[in-house]
Amino acid sequence: MKILLVGNPNVGKSVVFSRLTGVHVLSSNYPGTTVGYTRGFIRFKNEQSAVIDVPGTYTLDPTCEAEKVARDMLEEGDVIINVVDATNLERNLYLTFQLLERNIPMVIALNLWDETKHRGVHIDLDKLREELGVPIIPTVAVTGEGMKQLVDALPQAEAPAHTARNSEERWKAVGHVIDQVQHITHRHHTWRERISDASVRPLSGGIIAFAVLAGIFLGVRFISESIIQYAMDPLFNRLWAPVILRLSDLMGGSGLLHDIIVGSIGSSEINFVESFGLLTSGLYVPFAMVLPYILSFYLALGILEDSGYLPRLAVMVDTLMHRFGLHGYAIIPTMLGFGCNVPGIMASRVLESERERFIVATLISIAVPCASLQAMIFGLVGARGGRYVILVYGVLLAVWLVLGFILRRAVKGFKPELLIEIPPYRLPSLPTVIKKLLVRIRGFIVEAVPIVLGAVLVVNILYSFGIFNAIADAVSPVVTTLLGLPKESTAALAIGFLRKDVALGMLAPLELTAGQLVVGSVVLAMFFPCIATFIVLLRELGFSGLLKSTGIMVLAALLTGGILNLILN
Amino acid sequence: MKEEKEEKKEKIVTAAGMIAGQSGAVLSVDGGHTLLGRLEALGIRPGKRLRKVNSSFMQGPAVFDVEGCSIAIGFGMANRIQVKIDS
Numbered sequence: 127m128k129i130l131l132v133g134n135p136n137v138g139k140s141v142v143f144s145r146l147t148g149v150h151v152l153s154s155n156y157p158g159t160t161v162g163y164t165r166g167f168i169r170f171k172n173e174q175s176a177v178i179d180v181p182g183t184y185t186l187d188p189t190c191e192a193e194k195v196a197r198d199m200l201e202e203g204d205v206i207i208n209v210v211d212a213t214n215l216e217r218n219l220y221l222t223f224q225l226l227e228r229n230i231p232m233v234i235a236l237n238l239w240d241e242t243k244h245r246g247v248h249i250d251l252d253k254l255r256e257e258l259g260v261p262i263i264p265t266v267a268v269t270g271e272g273m274k275q276l277v278d279a280l281p282q283a284e285a286p287a288h289t290a291r292n293s294e295e296r297w298k299a300v301g302h303v304i305d306q307v308q309h310i311t312h313r314h315h316t317w318r319e320r321i322s323d324a325s326v327r328p329l330s331g332g333i334i335a336f337a338v339l340a341g342i343f344l345g346v347r348f349i350s351e352s353i354i355q356y357a358m359d360p361l362f363n364r365l366w367a368p369v370i371l372r373l374s375d376l377m378g379g380s381g382l383l384h385d386i387i388v389g390s391i392g393s394s395e396i397n398f399v400e401s402f403g404l405l406t407s408g409l410y411v412p413f414a415m416v417l418p419y420i421l422s423f424y425l426a427l428g429i430l431e432d433s434g435y436l437p438r439l440a441v442m443v444d445t446l447m448h449r450f451g452l453h454g455y456a457i458i459p460t461m462l463g464f465g466c467n468v469p470g471i472m473a474s475r476v477l478e479s480e481r482e483r484f485i486v487a488t489l490i491s492i493a494v495p496c497a498s499l500q501a502m503i504f505g506l507v508g509a510r511g512g513r514y515v516i517l518v519y520g521v522l523l524a525v526w527l528v529l530g531f532i533l534r535r536a537v538k539g540f541k542p543e544l545l546i547e548i549p550p551y552r553l554p555s556l557p558t559v560i561k562k563l564l565v566r567i568r569g570f571i572v573e574a575v576p577i578v579l580g581a582v583l584v585v586n587i588l589y590s591f592g593i594f595n596a597i598a599d600a601v602s603p604v605v606t607t608l609l610g611l612p613k614e615s616t617a618a619l620a621i622g623f624l625r626k627d628v629a630l631g632m633l634a635p636l637e638l639t640a641g642q643l644v645v646g647s648v649v650l651a652m653f654f655p656c657i658a659t660f661i662v663l664l665r666e667l668g669f670s671g672l673l674k675s676t677g678i679m680v681l682a683a684l685l686t687g688g689i690l691n692l693i694l695n
Numbered sequence: 696m697k698e699e700k701e702e703k704k705e706k707i708v709t710a711a712g713m714i715a716g717q718s719g720a721v722l723s724v725d726g727g728h729t730l731l732g733r734l735e736a737l738g739i740r741p742g743k744r745l746r747k748v749n750s751s752f753m754q755g756p757a758v759f760d761v762e763g764c765s766i767a768i769g770f771g772m773a774n775r776i777q778v779k780i781d782s
Contacts, residue, residue, distance in 0.1 A: 184736035189729070214764055217738040245763065293735065310763075322765065327715070328752040441767045445755035453769065454756065543769025544756045545733055550765075 127175040128202055129168075129280070132225060133209035134218050135182030136549050138237045140164075141267035141558075142209055143179040146277065151179060152562055154431035155549050156458065158182065158476035161192045163199070170280055178203075184217075186224045191475045191483075200225075205283045206232040207276070212242045212249060212264065215308055219300045222258065227290050231283035232260045235276050239264040241550075246311040254307045259286030268555055318551045325438045326548070335442045338435060342426045347504065349422035354505075358414035367396050370406060386586045399506070400635040408582040411502070411631050412575045417567075419501035423465050424566045425559070432554035432562075436461065437546055444544050451534030452477070453544040456486045463490040465497050465566070467659040471666055481539030487667055488533065488675045491659050492682055493526035495651045498574065498627040503647050506630060510640040518647050525652065525686055529678075573658070574625070581624040585617065585632065594620070608684060609645055610691035612636055622650050623657055641694035645687050653683035706780040711757065711773035715750040719778040726775045734776070737766050745778060 131139045135157030144151055147166025153159055164179040183196040200206075208225055210218040225232060242249065255262045261279040265272030291299065324330040370388055377384040379393075389403025398410035430436060436458050444454030456477060463470025467490055474486040495503065507514045588594050598605070598616040605616050618632035633646045654676065655663060664672045707722060721743045724731055734740065738761050748758040754770040768776075 185732065187732060189733055189736075214738075216762070217736075217764065220736065293732070297735070297740065323748050323758075326758045326767070327749045331749070437767070441749075441756050441758060444767075444769070445753045448755075454767075543772050544767055545737065545769060545772060546767050547737060548758060548765035548767055 127170060127173060127204050129170070129175055129177045129205045129207060130180050130199060130203035131177065131207050131209055132180050132196065132200070132203075132221070133182060133237075134184055134211060134214075134221060136547065137182065137209050137211040137214075137218065138267045139182060139209045140179055142207070142235060142237065142265065142273070142276075143177060144561075145267055145270055145273045147177050152565065153558070154436075155434040155552050155554075156431065156436045157547055157549070158192060158455075158458070158473070159431070161195070161472060161475040163195070168277065170277075183221065185221060190478045195475075200228065200230070203230055205280060206230050207235055207280075208232055209235045209237050209267075212236045212239050213245050213247055215247070215249060216300060216304045219303060220296060223288065223291070223296050223299055226258065226260070226286065226288040229285045229287070231285045233276065233279050233283045234258070234260055234262045235267075235272070236262055236264045237267055239272070240266045240269075244313075244316075246313040248309045248311070250307045250309075254303070257303045257306060259288075260284045268558065322438070322548070322551055325435070326441045331438070331442050335439055338430070338439070342430065346419065346422045346426050349425070350418040350501065350504070353418035353421070354414060358418060362398055362410055362414055366409075370396055373405070382590055385590070386583065389586075397635075399631055402582060402585060402632070402635075404579055404582055407628075407631060408579045411627055412498075412570075412578045415505050416498045416501045416574075416627050417570065419497045419504070420465070420570050421563070421567060423497045424563050427461065427465060428559045428562045428566075429554045430461075432552065432559060434549045434551045437548045440544065440546065441548070449534065450485060450489075450530030451537065451541055452482055452485055452530075453542060455544060455546055456482065459486050460490060460494060463494040463496070464500070466570075467491055467494065467496050467655065468662045470494065471659065471662050474666065478542045479540045481537050482542065484667060484671055484675065485530070485533045485537055487663060487671075488678055489526055489530060491655045491663060491675065492529060492652050492679050493522045495522065496626070498625070499630065499647075499651055502627045502630040503651075506634055507640075507643055507647055510643060514640050514644050517644050518651075521644075521648050521686065521690065522651060525682060529682060533678075577657070578625050578628055581621055581628040584624065585621055585628070588617070604684070608691065609649060609687045610695045611638070611642055611646055615646060618646070619650065619653060623654055623660075626650055626656050639695070644694060645690045648690060649683050649687040652679060652686060654679060705782070707777055708780060709774045710745060710747070710759065710768065710776035710778050711751070711770055713745075713747040713757075713778060713780070715747050717780055718744060718746040719780040720744050722777040722779050724776050726772075730772065730775065734768075734772070738762065738764060739766065739768075739776065 131143055133139050140151050140153035140160050146168055149166035151164045160179055160181045165176050167174050168177055180199050181192040181196045183193040186197050188194040188197050206225055208222050251262055261282050263272050263276045263279050325334045374388045387404050389401030389406045391401045398406050401407055440454035440457050443457050447454050447456050459470045459473040462473050470490045471487045474483045477483050503518055594617040598613045601616055602613045605611050606613055614636055618629045622629035629650055721741050723741055724734055746760040748760055751757040756767045756769045757773055758765055758767045
């Protein structure tokens with residue numbers, strides 16, 4: 127038995143899904159949060175039934191990849207829960223009618239029911255039920271209101287015989303229903319609408335965009351550094367260091383096993399970044415350096431996502447993005463990429479053309495450093511002075527701009543225009559924001575930390591067998607001459623394929639000049655994607671797209687690194 | 696001046712040519728099946744009322760209030776929507 131959650135974008139399908147199944151999926155206040163396949167289970171008619179969160183779509187005649195996914199999923203549904211935005215009934219009913227023509231038993235969740243009151247929308251539920259012929263349950267998914275009734279109504283799901291219509295007939299039918307059931311009273315502009323209008327006007331919108339982005343950057347940095355300074359560093363230096371020193375003693379202070387587990391440490395002091403043992407750097411890098419940034423970045427992103435600001439930012443940057451052959455909505459995958467490139471590249475599915483998806487995915491994997499790498503840049507490069515951090519970001523921004531211009535000319539295909547719905551501003555609810563944050567942190571701990579530990583292990587083993595030296599000798603002309611980095615940093619560039627945070631950590635003990643560290647950070651950020659990004663690029667762009675994208679990456683990284691080396695060293 | 700006054704009675708412009716704050720009703724959309732379908736899906740079709748929220752700069756997108764729902768439309772698309780401005 128398969129139950130499908132179907133509806134327009136941004137009507138709350140993912141929130142209904144989380145409520146029904148207890149499976150936490152990411153939800154936000156912008157159209158296109160869900161682009162893939164998520165499912166959970168509920169008990170229905172005494173059997174385990176799958177509930178599938180289908181990506182939002184306005185129509186069953188798809189216009190983008192995510193909508194195609196939605197239409198194809200319909201084929202396998204036994205029951206549909208059509209989630210409808212009660213404040214936007216007319217537009218939502220168009221899809222409802224298309225669904226009814228499919229003759230699959232259906233129930234309607236009339237979501238955002240609470241918002242109808244202050245929006246002056248009055249809906250006659252009994253009449254609506256009569257007109258459509260299926261059960262209708264008013265719901266407020268964020269608070270859970272109506273969820274029990276929705277589940278109880280599932281057995282009464284009905285497939286009234288609606289005949290197939292063309293779009294004109296369908297709109298006529300929708301219009302007829304709206305005349306019968308909906309009545310809108312006049313109301314005044316609310317403060318939210320005033321801010322909403324201001325945030326898309328050229329001048330005020332520009333100021334707001336700048337303030338929001340600067341606020342996020344400074345806020346994330348402040349929160350992360352506070353966590354590191356007041357919680358993580360004391361924890362490692364005061365509590366963990368004595369344990370490690372003791373362990374090192376017990377293991378005799380040297381040997382292969384000692385170096386793998388504890389790393390190279392002094393007799394009384396531990397440099398947690400440089401020692402490179404599983405229990406020293408292997409834990410310190412992911413938990414004390416990276417996790418604080420993951421936590422604060424995703425806290426900020428979560429609030430931003432749920433507020434509804436992102437589509438407005440898309441409008442503001444649209445003119446700029448057009449210079450790249452993209453439209454403004456590409457800013458959303460890009461913003462997600464600053465957390466982790468993987469969800470960023472996946473989110474590019476909301477864009478319509480293959481050309482756009484290629485450009486966005488390539489730009490993200492080259493010029494958008496993920497939170498893990500950024501944390502290390504702040505930690506290591508920041509120690510040499512804030513201006514070097516600014517330099518790294520400045521260079522990456524310049525690469526993003528220049529490469530965007532080039533890709534727009536080089537990649538052929540359809541150049542679409544922005545056409546999006548802008549959701550109303552909503553105050554993010556604290557429990558939802560925290561739940562979402564926990565899902566993402568859990569993702570980091572479960573997926574990233576094991577790879578960090580694996581990378582540290584691999585580094586130690588390869589070093590002890592002298593394999594890195596062999597690689598370093600082979601490519602040293604490129605690394606030493608072109609990039610001006612010591613031969614030993616080749617190992618770091620190679621490990622960048624596993625984890626870029628670990629790779630940057632490997633540069634720490636090499637006693638690089640600040641300029642070399644900047645070159646190293648920029649090249650690491652741009653050069654070759656990490657393995658997780660590599661896999662998602664393969665999946666989203668196909669093999670030839672991946673090859674092209676990777677080729678551009680390697681070329682751009684070497685070129686930028688070479689130029690930087692000439693200027694700085 | 697006189698001519699302008701007469702024009703005001705029934706002024707037809709494209710959505711891109713509207714001034715921020717102006718309202719009107721959609722007369723027609725000049726475009727292919729795909730564009731019509733996409734705009735329709737967002738509730739923009741003949742007879743619907745629009746209010747322009749922002750003025751686009753550098754041929755950027757404009758935001759329209761369509762019956763309480765905000766829609767951002769790219770310049771080229773907005774240029775294909777004929778709107779009869781309220782007198």
